[in-house]
Amino acid sequence: MSSEEGNENFEKQALTEHLKELRFCLIVSFIAVFIGFCLSYTVIRPIGTWFFKPLTEVLPDNTSLIFTSYQEGFFFI
Numbered sequence: 458m459s460s461e462e463g464n465e466n467f468e469k470q471a472l473t474e475h476l477k478e479l480r481f482c483l484i485v486s487f488i489a490v491f492i493g494f495c496l497s498y499t500v501i502r503p504i505g506t507w508f509f510k511p512l513t514e515v516l517p518d519n520t521s522l523i524f525t526s527y528q529e530g531f532f533f534i
Contacts, residue, residue: 509522
């Protein structure tokens with residue numbers, strides 16, 4: 458299939474067909490983002506524990522990390 462044939466087929470599609478294809482692509486994209494978020498959410502605790510381990514090992518006994526603003530917990534630094 459040459460590029461000219463592909464362009465002709467593309468131009469011959471009706472607007473509703475383009476919208477159906479767009480809707481399908483958006484749904485697949487949202488599902489992929491949702492699955493990626495769920496997988497990331499399941500591993501964030503072990504990653505955070507591993508990242509903070511050197512700091513928590515040198516903290517005095519009976520102390521913990523304190524974040525003074527909401528966004529500080531997301532930066533890991």
